[in-house]
Amino acid sequence: MRIKxxxxxxxxxxxxxxxxxxxxxxHGWNVNVGYGAKGIAEITILDAKAKxxxxxxxxxxxxxxxx
Numbered sequence: 887m888r889i890k891x892x893x894x895x896x897x898x899x900x901x902x903x904x905x906x907x908x909x910x911x912x913h914g915w916n917v918n919v920g921y922g923a924k925g926i927a928e929i930t931i932l933d934a935k936a937k938x939x940x941x942x943x944x945x946x947x948x949x950x951x952x953x
Contacts, residue, residue, distance in 0.1 A: 891940055898934035903927050 905922035
């Protein structure tokens, strides 16, 4: 797993696997989930800090919303 946060653009990107993305699904205007053949491959969140997703103090809430 790899987590990257872009402070300038307030974008959080969580990569669970390097497998190719086969489907992208938006969950609201600021959360995008990329699915691989075996499940969730990555999550991208716009306005991550502004919406309370960064820092990852609430990682359990984030994962529940992405599922």
